[in-house]
Amino acid sequence: MSRLQNIAKSRLFTPKLLGIGLTLLVLLLYIVGNPLLDTLELKTYDMRVLNLASAPPDEKIAIAAIDEKSLAALGRWPWSRDTVARVVERLDEFGARVIVFDVLFSESEGAADERLRRAIAKSGRTVLSIAFLFDEDETKHVDMERARTAFATIDKQEVPIVRHRGDQPVRTGEPKGVIVNLPPLQAAAKYAGHFNIGPDRDGTLRWATLVVPYRDRYFPSGDVQAARALTNDSELTLHTDSDGVNALVVGGQTIASDNHGRALIRYYGPERSFTTFSIADMFDPRFDARVLKDRIVLIGATAKGIGDIRVTPYSPAFPGVEVRATIIQNILRNDFIRHPGWMAGLEMALLLILGIALSLILPRLNLTTASALVAALAAVYLIGGFYLFTLQHLWLNLIYPTFLLVLLFVSTTLVQYFLTDTERRRIKSAFQHYVPAKLVDEITQNIESLKLGGEKRELTVLFSDVRGFTTLAETLEPEELVRLLNMYLTRMTAQVFRHDGLLDKYMGDAIMAVYGAPIPRPDHAVAACHTALDMVRELRALQQQWQNEQRPMLDIGIGINTGPMIVGNMGSEDRFDYTVIGDAVNLGSRIEHLNKRYGTHVIISEFTYNQVRDAFQAVREIDVARVRGREAPVRVYELIPDDEYPNLDWLEDFARARDCFHRGDAAKARGLFDQLVKAVNDPVSRYYLERIQARG
Secondary structure, three states, X not given: OHHHHXXXXXXXXXXXXXXXXXXXXXXXHHHHOOHHHHHXXXXXXXXXXXXXXXXOOOOOEEEEEEOHHHHHHHOOXXXXXXXXXXXXXXXXXXXXXXXXXXXXXXXXXOOHHHHHHHHHHHHOOEEEEEEEEOOHHHHOOOOHHHHHHHHHHHHHHOOOEEEEOOOOOOOOOOOOEEEOOOHHHHHHOOEEEEOOOOOOOOOOOOEEEOEEEEOOEEEEEHHHHHHHXXXXXXXXXXXXXXXXXEEEEEOOEEEEXXXXXXXXXXXXXOOOOOEEEEHHHHHOOOOOHHHOOOOEEEEEEOOOOOOOEEOOOOOOOEEHHHHHHHHHHHHHHOOOEEOOHHHHHHHHHHHHHHHHHHHHHHHXXXXXXXXXXXXXXXXXXXXXXXXXXXXXXXXXXXXXXXXXXXXXXXXXXXXXXXXXXXXXXXXHHHHOOOOOHHHHHHHHHOHHHHOOEEEEEEEEEEEEEEXXXXXXXXXXXXXXXXXXXXXXXXHHHHHHHHOOOEEEEEEOOEEEEEEOOXXXXXXXXXXXXXXXHHHHHHHHHHHHHHHHOOOOOOEEEEEEEEEEEEEEEEEOOOOEEEEEEOHHHHHXXXXXXXXXXXXXXXXXXXXXXXXXXXXXXXXXXXXXEOOOOOOOOEEEEEEOOOOOOOOOOOHHHHHHHHHHHHHOOHHHHHHHHHHHHHHHOOHHHHHHHHHHHHHO
């Protein structure tokens, strides 16, 4: 025996250590980053974006497109400032609420600049764009005076209110310079904001940069400024702490961000999801000006030849101006995808918990169970991740935990195979002659289970029996009887297994099942009751089938009891079975026989009822009964199957009638029971009527 125990210990110890080591390795990869796994995660992120429930943009945003049609009508890009001024004047005339330029006016065109300045000033609703420079090479040719002038131009565009908590904030990745519009144009505009936006390592645009720290101040994006203008020039408030940016408040909306002031873009669909029209169409007398009334109108390029094309989850050639429209809509709805700072901690905790738990559990399971467990965990995790993304807009990392699950399963399987497969086959070959095959796998997992004997535990036992089986056997041919019985037992056994019951034995047409063993479970009484209800439901389906086939009908009675029992391997040294014995087992069998007395289908003892009273509503106390072989009476209850009665409103009347009966008020009890028999055809009420009549 000690040799087998040593085998078991080594079989468990090595995979556990390997699993914990692999868990720590994957956790380290998560922290430092792995290009392959990170790229796979980004691709699954894109899949989740594409599968988001449709949420079409509302009517607050439109795009005035610099497209091929407008280039043909108004000339090649860039247009003169006179042409741009005409566009602004036209939008102003049509009642656009906010005009947003997705282009820069950093170089002078002379006199034409003044006309554009006047058009911008007259509209009073224009948001211009600026560009921060993050590359030293881009700024080395800009002299100090020009840099000072540029900063002065945007000085008033900073976030006016910054609420900080903790130590001095971490400020990393600040720009080296800024490109601004001509000062007269900038002074005439309502707001200005940056249009910097950077792709991830795979080139796909997923993040919107809401604010950029520059020279100890924070400057909002043009998209933030556009939303601010639409919401009646509401103040911007930035929340920061020692780690960086936390959130930005725009128009009463608190928009969470990462430490760098970024938020994940929630795309609404493929190209042209927003109302888009050619700028050339605005100069057509037939143009419907209502498409611009009270909207944010973005002016930007959609023509592929101009070059403002971005890679997004929807397309490798997505117009940059539509990305900006999407970000503005995200701000107005506050429906960015979220990956808050605490999510990384949660993901690391999940990796650690999953990894250590599986490292300890998987070596104890057979291949089938381990496969099912890992598949189930992966399915639950993936479904949970998609649920959080779809309904909560929370991005939970899927690839690292899934990779860990697969890695642990494969490694454990390989180690188990090389360490124990040969020994396991030898043990199975030796013991399959002495115990049922269903216990062989458990024996190889737990050598201690080889000894005879058992332990005392509280369990629940279920007995079911076919009513009138003897009479039925006399009327059917043996082959037909066996066919009918096998069909019945197969369907009933499936219900036992469905609720993790142990099929103890068949006794002719009767079934004995145990709940809470061999695997302990605290809700064993509830599981047994669910099994009973499902058995009755399954029987009704069988009865309908038999009726259609003109076969004889079967009916059943079920008894359930909960109590202390001896569970374990019972028998001789040569042959034993895993079963339960004890007074509580005998009581369960006796309770099943009471169904014939009361005309019920499912009776449970008071000991079971005490554990399931909160789980089932359709339960009534029917009697305090004496059973054969037991001196003390036991209180019994009926667990009423689904659809047994049209409704259960009459249960209070039954309880009142039963109380009258036990108090000796036979006349009142008779009247109430008689009403119940007539109203709902209650067999228990009929039983009490017969008792009253027998008393005279």
